[in-house]
Amino acid sequence: MRITNTLTGKKEEFIPLQSGVVKMYVCGPTVYDLVHVGNARPAVVFDVFRRYLEYRGYKVIMVQNFTDIDDKIINKANQLGVDPKTVADTFIVEYWRDAHALGIRPANYHPRTTDFVDDIVETIERLVEKGYAYQTKTGVYFDVRKFERYGELSKKKIEDLIAGARVEVDETKNFPLDFSLWKKARPGEPWWNSPWGEGRPGWHIECTVMSVKILGESFDIHAGGEDLIFPHHENEKAQAEALTGKVFARYWMHNGMVRLLGDKMSKSTGNIFTVREAVKKYGRDGLRYMILSKHYRSPMDFSEELLSKYSKATRRVWEILRRYESNGVDGIPKRNAVYEEYVSRFVEALDDDxxxxxxxxxxxELARKLSKAMEENDAESALLFYHLIRREFGPVLGLFDLNEERKEVASEPLLGVLIEVRESLRKEKRYDLSDKIRDRLREIGVVLKDTPSGTEYSVE
Structure with missing residues (x-):
């Protein structure tokens, strides 16, 4: 298995620290609003990557955090007139609703920042003792010039970053790029006790501490969106390696951004389309297929028109699967040459970055072959193709593995009556009326298909 490591910029053979075990950390959401399609991309990509590692026989220990204290959460709480914990608790629940609807499996651990404040304080104390951090009147900062490899992950040089970089503006800092480890509380903000007074953790130290505490000082994979490479992941890496002297994460994986009308999808720009909207309107598999149809490292353009296209494609597969299942599914296919060929092609694709x-x-491709096998009454081949879709590859990709709710446009009995009436009209050669029934049903999303064995329908 080879993956592109952001740290080296090269495609490398993946060899975990411990044979047969993969420890991975994926940056999770800041919980102050509903998740949008841009948030869904890393969630789906690394959900599937974790599934594939398990398919290949690895035991995976996966951590995905919740940032449950942050300026955005505090601002949202002030807007709503509630406390920040209520905001975080509310949107963690909403996250799980959307994650479940999208078929995202829970990680092994979902730590919350506020449960690790004591550990964060202890870590900052150690960084201060080692000379990598210093206190000012506004908090505690990491001294980036003390860490010689700063910029190694993002391929950025300190001198180039000073002008125009995404850095915190604070005249009390020793150096413009120094970043916050501990923020002293302002009036009305939540706070915790520390040696530096009442305050709360900075963003970057949170993930460093949670990942190290759960996975160890060195682990295999750190993942997230490419917008996190700098400053977040660069700063995480600097803190951890300054503290331990060890390699923090051995492989860094980053997905490309989702673009809406050419701009990055984000709440700050107003370019958002929520996961809830997308799943309700176009289905879980439609959204997952759209995300997985693009290589994870490439940017992905999003529009409702594109999502509708992917949704229709997955519904066509579902119609083939339901047609096969209507006669019952009996048996497990033999692992013949065709079976082995498809498994080989599947593994070869996912092993290649x-x-x-x-x-x-x-x-x-398998769905088309399944449809053809049914038409030719080739039961052995049909079972093989069905098995590969529903039981072998589908569960790895999170596609066609869980039954989606069918779009309700008409009750089954009423639809059956309309099809019978149309059949009678066709036999009487009253094609104007039979075509009118067909066309009106098409308008409400029911597509009729006349076959030698009778009229079949699908729902779009």
Whole structure:
């Protein structure tokens, strides 16, 4: 298995620290609003990557955090007239609703920042003792010039970053790029006790501490969106390695951004389309397929028109699967040469820098072969193709593994009556009326298909 490591910029063979075990940390949401499609991309990508590691026989220990104290959460709380904990608790619940609807499996651990404040304080104390951090009247800062490898992950030089970089503005800092480890509380803000007075953790130290506490001082994979490479992941790495002297994460994986009308999708720009809207309107598999059809490191353009196209494609597969399942599913296929060929192609694609576009295309190829096998009454082949979609590859990609709710446009009995009436009209050669029924049903999302064995329908 080879993956592109952001740290080296190269495709490298993946070899975990402990044979057969993979420890990975994925940066999770800051919980102050509903998650949008841009947030969904890393959630889906690394959910599938974790599934694939398990498919390949690894035991995976995965951590995904919740940032439950942050300026955005405090601002939201002030807008709503509630305390920040209420905001965080509320949107963690809403996150799980959306994650479940999107088929995201829970990680092994979902730590919350506020449960690790004592550990964060202790870590900052150690950084101060080692000379990597200093106190000012506004808090405690990490001294980036003391860490010689600063910029190694993001490929940025300190001298180039000073002009125009995303850095915190604070005249009390020793150096413009120094970043906050501990923020002294302002009036009305939540706070915790510390040696530096009442305050709260900085953003970057939170993930460093939670990942090290749960996974150890060195672990295999750190992942997230490419917008986190700098400053967040660069700062996480600097803090951890300054503290321990060890390699923090051995492989860094970053997904490309989701662009809406050419701009990055984010709440700050107002370019958002929530996961809840997308799943309700276009289905779980439609959204997952759209995300997985693009290589994870490439940017992904988003529009409702594109999502509708992917949704229709997944519904066509579902119609084939339901047609097969209507006669019952009996047995497990033999692992013959065709079976082994498809498994080999699937593994080859995902072993090559996690190429999900190729892997997902196999599902649609198998669906076409399943449909043809049913038409030819080839039961053995049909079972094989069905098995590969529903039981082998689908559960890895999170596609066609869970039954989606069918779009309700008409009750089954009423639809059956309309089809019978249309059949009678066709036999009487009253095609104007039979075509009118067909066209009106199409308008409400029901597509009729006349076959030698009778009229079939699908729902779009």
């Amino acid at each position: 996690f190429n999900t576009p190729v892997a997902t295309s196999l599902l649609f």
